[in-house]
Amino acid sequence: MIRLESIGKQNGKQIVFIEASAALQRGEKIGLVGPNGAGKTTLFRMITGEEPPDEGQVSTDRGVTIGYFSQDVGDMAGRSAVAEVMDGAGPVSEVAAELKALEAAMADPDQADRMDEIIARYGEVQGRFEELDGYALDGRAREVLAGLGFTPEMMEGDVGKLSGGWKMRVALARILLMRPDVMLLDEPSNHLDIESLIWLESFLKGFEGALMMTSHDREFMNRIVGKIIEIDGGSLTTYSGDYAFYEQQRALAEKQQQAQFERQQAMLAKEIAFIERFKARASHAAQVQSRVKKLDKIDRVEPPRRRQTVMFEFQPAPRSGEDVVSLKGVHKRYGSRTIYEGLDFQVRRRERWAIMGVNGAGKSTLLKLVAGATEPDDGTVALGASIKMGYFAQHAMELLDGEQTVFQWLEESFPQAGQGSLRALAGCFGFSGDDVEKRCRVLSGGEKARLVMARMLYDPPNFLVLDEPTNHLDMATKEMLIKALAGYEGTMLFVSHDRHFLAALSNRVLELTPEGIHAYGGGYIEYVARTGQEAPGLRS
Known part of the structure; x- marks a missing residue:
């Protein structure tokens, strides 16, 4: 269906591809992998025709439709999420928009003198809408949005009022509803919680067209793809099998x-x-x-290109008391919504609690209560003796001084540390060479998260409270973090949508459900085995 033949591509001084070839056949599901900056997005843009190769050619079979989801979603405002998603399905969306306008006109007393004309036009447009299977499309759009975590109210609300992460989901839903012959998905697992991730996994497994995608979630990739194309050093290498293979x-x-x-x-x-x-x-x-x-x-054999993998090792954390944190009779409400009513929960030394629950169940609220970032309406939250806490949440990135460089910010945090030690720390978290001279204001979301985490782990606390610590992290950094935390001697309380992270690090699970709160001894793997589900409310 799509062939890349001896393509060459250069961006500025960087050579991205040299005589690289690969193919995507009908029905194949391919994972595209390679280090950051290797050219994954460039490859997608060449397939869609947004960017031509400098040499070679990219050919697509006649009549093949391509749907491309990228991280750059553009402006969205003025329409409901359902209308925005249906807009990706082609002509039917224009007919739906006219139908809605005519319905509004029929209810407008000022248009009474035009009512016969409006009703006649409404009949024509409605016939065309039915021809295009519009009513089924509306249902399918809502089904896709529900799978990606939207409530009925969010589906009808103005998409312009949604956060960037939810707009990403709308953009993804457009491509899924379109059902093109070929889907190109650039990091579709970003911004999704575990329930939406599992729904998307099931949707893509059942998708009959061809798929090429990138993802920093190895579990997600493993379950969907049957072939891997690796970009490395300008060439494309194809492997038959999943990511683990x-x-x-x-x-x-x-x-x-x-x-x-x-x-x-x-x-x-x-x-x-x-x-x-x-x-x-x-x-x-x-x-x-x-x-x-x-x-x-003699043809010289080249040594294998070494992937730069830097390991981070914890300094020993100070020992805490046996009782790390205790919540007794905790009540918490936001407006009319009750999150907790009489919550009792205790964390003991060296326990690693994974907090599970659907959107709105109160996962982040529990972490905020423990970290002291929010107060209970009633009840007590008490930290034990000798507790030194490290709290990581998405808002922590706002504390960075935009004018400081990465190195200046670390140096200010640890004035006693040597330059070599701080450069090694920065390198572990993906800031090598000149990257340490970047100003904090130009850092991406992922870079900011890595920098905040680097500071937190350099002078290790004995109690880590982590809210989605793997968001924006690439596979190599995530793997480094998991290995480092596996050897961590302290206590952990965390929320994550990454099943590899959950399985590798938890030894307790607290499940928040509308029916009540359930604690499970044993980690995430045991939780899945005992409940038959990978997340609350989802049967596998």
């Missing part, structure tokens, strides 16, 4: 290439040593010449 194959290929490289280096060293030893002797001239010619003809 790709990781194994890549590691194996690197190991084999390293062994080949070392064997060849040993052979070359031997030949060069012979040449150096005998080049001055006339009796060995023919042999030396023969070996020099042989060396010139």
